[in-house]
Amino acid sequence: xxxxxxxxSGPKANLLGSLFMVLAxxxxxxEDTFIKGAAGELPVGEILMLFxxxxxxxxxxxxxxxxxxxxxxxxxxxxxxxxxLFEFTGRLFYVLAxxxxxxxxxxxxxxxxxxxxxxxxxxxxxxxxxWRRWTAIFIGLVGVxxxxxxxxxxxxxLSILAVIGMVGFAGRDLASRAAPRSLGTNLLxxxxxxxxxxxxxxxxAWEGEELVVPSTASLMAIAAxxxxxxxxxxxxxxxxRTGEVASVTPFRYSRLLFGAxxxxxxxxxxxxxxxxxxxxxxxxxxxxxxxxxxxRKAA
Numbered sequence: 001x002x003x004x005x006x007x008x009s010g011p012k013a014n015l016l017g018s019l020f021m022v023l024a025x026x027x028x029x030x031e032d033t034f035i036k037g038a039a040g041e042l043p044v045g046e047i048l049m050l051f052x053x054x055x056x057x058x059x060x061x062x063x064x065x066x067x068x069x070x071x072x073x074x075x076x077x078x079x080x081x082x083x084x085l086f087e088f089t090g091r092l093f094y095v096l097a098x099x100x101x102x103x104x105x106x107x108x109x110x111x112x113x114x115x116x117x118x119x120x121x122x123x124x125x126x127x128x129x130x131w132r133r134w135t136a137i138f139i140g141l142v143g144v145x146x147x148x149x150x151x152x153x154x155x156x157x158l159s160i161l162a163v164i165g166m167v168g169f170a171g172r173d174l175a176s177r178a179a180p181r182s183l184g185t186n187l188l189x190x191x192x193x194x195x196x197x198x199x200x201x202x203x204x205a206w207e208g209e210e211l212v213v214p215s216t217a218s219l220m221a222i223a224a225x226x227x228x229x230x231x232x233x234x235x236x237x238x239x240x241r242t243g244e245v246a247s248v249t250p251f252r253y254s255r256l257l258f259g260a261x262x263x264x265x266x267x268x269x270x271x272x273x274x275x276x277x278x279x280x281x282x283x284x285x286x287x288x289x290x291x292x293x294x295x296r297k298a299a
Contacts (some may be wrong), residue, residue, distance in 0.1 A: 010243075017243030021233050021251035027232030029107065029258035033266060034097055034225035039099035041218045045204025046211055046296050052224035053227035054197030059189035068187060074180040075191060085174035087192050090168025096160035102269045104216055107259025109162040112284050114252070115140035118293070124174060134284040138265040143281030149274050170270045185237055189230075199234075210234050249290055253283045 023050040037046050051255045063070060073079065119137050123130040129137075144163065175190065204211075214222070239248050258284055263269035 014243035014247040015247040017239050018251045020242060021248050022254045024232045024235035024239055025252060025255035026258045027228045027235060029255055029262055031225045031228040031232060032103060032259065033262045034221045034228065035095060036098045036103055036267070038218050038221040038225070040212060043204060043205065043209040044099050045209045047198045047222065048091065048200025048203065049197050050222045051225055052200060054223065055193030055229055056190055057198065058226065058230045059186050059193060063190055063223035066186060068184060070187065072182065074182050077180060079175055081178070083172055084195050085169030085197040086168050086175055088199045090165050090172055091196045092203055093161045093168060094165030097165055100158045101156060101162060102263055103158050103267055104260040104263035104269050104271060104277065105147060106162040107157060107256060108256045108275060109144055109283065110169070111253060111256055111282050111286065112140055112144050113166050113173070115169045115289060116167060117173050118289050119172055120174045127218070133289050136288045138162055140282050140285030143285065144280045146274050146278035146281065146296060148243035151244045154274070163240060164248055171185065189233060250287055254287065256283065
């Protein structure tokens with residue numbers, strides 16, 4: 001028996017891993033809340049640059065403490081270029097969605113990312129996906145449409161920003177699977193946050209945004225977002241390494257509750273029936289895909 005088996009397996013490990021996952025999702029929702037709050041004063045491009053710089057500095061420090069080199073040849077591989085493009089797209093459009101649309105709806109749409117990842121894995125990597133999971137993928141995408149409510153008075157074209165951001169994150173996750181194994185979590189985090197800085201600079205130049213001298217409150221919000229984001233990422237990694245993946249991963253969807261709760265508490269948002277139905281379909285589809293995937297691996 002491995003020395004750490006008592007930590008990484010068994011009911012206690014599953015409980016601990018689930019708690020780490022819930023903590024990570026709560027912190028990610030808190031990160032979104034601080035970014036949305038800062039967007040009331042600062043331009044989106046500047047928020048991205050400040051947030052990205054803070055996160056990059058944090059992961060650079062972690063990498064250096066572990067004796068990892070920040071500049072390695074694998075960073076310039078084709079896969080990492082693809083990851084950069086998807087990270088660029090995901091971060092830019094999701095922050096735009098946070099700034100311009102309700103936090104609750106942006107969070108709900110983001111939860112479709114695992115569904116799109118499975119669909120992409122089938123189409124890009126040729127992974128086998130049976131008709132049951134394809135049906136679940138379809139149902140999950142229907143849930144996204146219900147949240148968006150196209151063709152109704154409640155539909156906002158700005159909601160498409162969150163959809164584009166979600167697709168960008170799904171592409172980033174797929175590219176991460178093909179990334180060189182020599183690139184560890186800290187290096188991927190460092191270059192991911194550097195991408196956010198570049199996205200902010202490009203968007204700011206495109207929009208002709210003028211930099212604003214941040215108030216103390218805005219700087220504190222950005223700093224809090226960085227701290228929450230780095231801690232969330234660390235908690236997520238800890239969750240995925242503690243307990244069984246099938247037991248821990250479903251708690252990712254707790255982010256919906258945190259996002260909706262913070263949207264209601266801090267921004268006065270309303271949750272209507274369509275949002276509840278759409279969220280229910282997205283979560284149900286995601287959980288079915290996860291459970292079915294684990295069953296196929298066990299077979």
